[in-house]
Amino acid sequence: MTKPTLGVETTTRRAGAWQATLLLAGSCMPVMGSVLITPVLPQLSEHFGDQPGTDVLVPMIVAIPALMIALFAPFAGQIVDRAGRKNLLIVAMFAYALAGTVPAWIDSLTGILISRAFVGLFEAAIMTVCTTLIVDYFHEEHRRNRYLSLQTVATTLGATLFIVIGGAVGSAGWHAPFWIYAIAIPIAVAMIFSLWEPSREDSTDRHVPTGEKSRVPWRILGLPLIVTVFGGFTFYVMIIEVSYLVAGTGVAADDTATIGLVAAIASLATAAGAFTFPRIAKTGTRVLLPLAFGLQAVGMIVVWLFSGFAGVVVGAIVAGYGSGILLPSLLTWVVSRTRFEERGRATGWWTSAFFFGQFATPLLIGAITGASGAPLPVAVGAVGITAGIVAALLAFGLRRHEAVTSTAV
Structure with a gap:
C-alpha cells in the first residue's frame, strides 16, 4: 500500500451557503460606506455651512472612501498573497466599524473627512479579501459564477436598502446613520468562527509551479x-x-x-x-x-x-x-x-x-x-x-x- 502523494487533495473543508453569505455581507460594507449617508448630506451642508469650502468638502465625505479603495486595494492584494486572507479580513472589519462610527460622536468636518479616509482604507482590504475568498472557496466554474453574480446582486440591492435605512435613521439627526457601521462587528465575529485560511496545497485549485516566482x-x-x-x-x-x-x-x-x-x-x-x-x-x-x-x-x-x-x-x-x-x-x-x-x-x-x-x-x-x-x-x-x-x-x-x-x- 503506497502513501498518498504530495499534491493530492488536501482540502478537508468545503464552503457552503453560510460562508458565501458572510462573504457577500462583507462585500456590502464598501457599498454601505458610499451610500448610507447620502440622505443626510443636506443636513451636513447646513450644519457646517459657515465653514469655508463646505460645498466641496461635504460631497467628499461620500467620495473619499472610493478614492481610498482605488489607491490602496493593490496594497491589500499584496498582503493577501503574502500574509494570508482571513486575518486581514477580520482586522479590516473591526477597524471599519470603528472608523465608520467616529462621525457619530464628533462634530468636526475635518475629523469626519479623516475618518472617512480610514473607512476607505479598510474597505479596500474588505473588498479585496472577500472577492478573493469567494474564488478560493468556490473555484469550480459554476459555483464561482453563481457567487460572483450574487455578489453583484447583494451589493446592488444593498445599496438601495442602505439609502432607505440612511434616510429613515437620518430623521433623528445627521449623527445617527454613522452608528450603523457597527453592524460590521457581529459579521466579523461570525467570520472568525466560520471562515478559514485556504490551503496553499489544495490541488483542486490552480497554483504557481514549485520554484517559479509568483508575480502579478x-x-x-x-x-x-x-x-x-x-x-x-x-x-x-x-x-x-x-x-x-x-x-x-x-x-x-x-x-x-x-x-x-x-x-x-x-x-x-x-x-x-x-x-x-x-x-x-x-x-x-x-x-x-x-x-x-x-x-x-x-x-x-x-x-x-x-x-x-x-x-x-x-x-x-x-x-x-x-x-x-x-x-x-x-x-x-x-x-x-x-x-x-x-x-x-x-x-x-x-x-x-x-x-x-x-x-x-x-x-x-x-x-x-x-x-x-x-x-x-x-x-x-x-x-x-x-x-x-x-x-x-x-x-x-x-x-x-x-x-x-x-x-x-
Whole structure:
C-alpha cells in the first residue's frame, strides 16, 4: 500500500451557503460606506455651512472612501498573497466599524473627512479579501459564477436598502446613520468562527509551479484593468445621475418618493442582470462584455433621445440590466485565469480599477456638461455612444487578445 502523494487533495473543508453569505455581507460594507449617508448630506451642508469650502468638502465625505479603495486595494492584494486572507479580513472589519462610527460622536468636518479616509482604507482590504475568498472557496466554474453574480446582486440591492435605512435613521439627526457601521462587528465575529485560511496545497485549485516566482500576471491583466476602469465609470453613471435625470423631467426635487422609486427600479434591473449572468456565463467574455456595454449604450441613448420621464425609466432599466451583467463579467475575466498565489494581487488591482472608475464618474460627467454646456441627458447620451464604441471594439478585439494571452495562463 503506497502513501498518498504530495499534491493530492488536501482540502478537508468545503464552503457552503453560510460562508458565501458572510462573504457577500462583507462585500456590502464598501457599498454601505458610499451610500448610507447620502440622505443626510443636506443636513451636513447646513450644519457646517459657515465653514469655508463646505460645498466641496461635504460631497467628499461620500467620495473619499472610493478614492481610498482605488489607491490602496493593490496594497491589500499584496498582503493577501503574502500574509494570508482571513486575518486581514477580520482586522479590516473591526477597524471599519470603528472608523465608520467616529462621525457619530464628533462634530468636526475635518475629523469626519479623516475618518472617512480610514473607512476607505479598510474597505479596500474588505473588498479585496472577500472577492478573493469567494474564488478560493468556490473555484469550480459554476459555483464561482453563481457567487460572483450574487455578489453583484447583494451589493446592488444593498445599496438601495442602505439609502432607505440612511434616510429613515437620518430623521433623528445627521449623527445617527454613522452608528450603523457597527453592524460590521457581529459579521466579523461570525467570520472568525466560520471562515478559514485556504490551503496553499489544495490541488483542486490552480497554483504557481514549485520554484517559479509568483508575480502579478500583467500580460493577462492589462486589457481587463483598462476596460474595468471604463466599466466602473459606466456602471455608476446611472446610479449617480438618475435622481437628477428624473428631476430634469419636471418631477419636483422634493418628490423623493418618485425619485426613489425610479432608483429602486433601476437597482432591481441591475440585480436581474446579475441573476442572468450564471445562466449565460458559458458564452464567454467575448460575448458577455459586448452585450453588457451594448445594453448600457442603448439605455443611455434612450435617456438622451427620449428624455421625458418614461424615457428615463426605460433607459435606466435597460442600462441597469446591462450593468448587472457587466460587473461579474469583468471580475470573472480577471479572476478565472489567476492562480492561488497571485489571486490577491490580481483582485486588488481589479478592485482599484473599478473604484477608480466610480470615483471619476461625477468628475467626468461634470467635465462633459461644463465643457460643452450640454444638459445632463446629452452628457449621458455621449457616455452611451462611447459605451457602444467600446462594445464594438471588444466584440472584434477580444478573440485576438484571448489568443495572445492564452499562453500566459
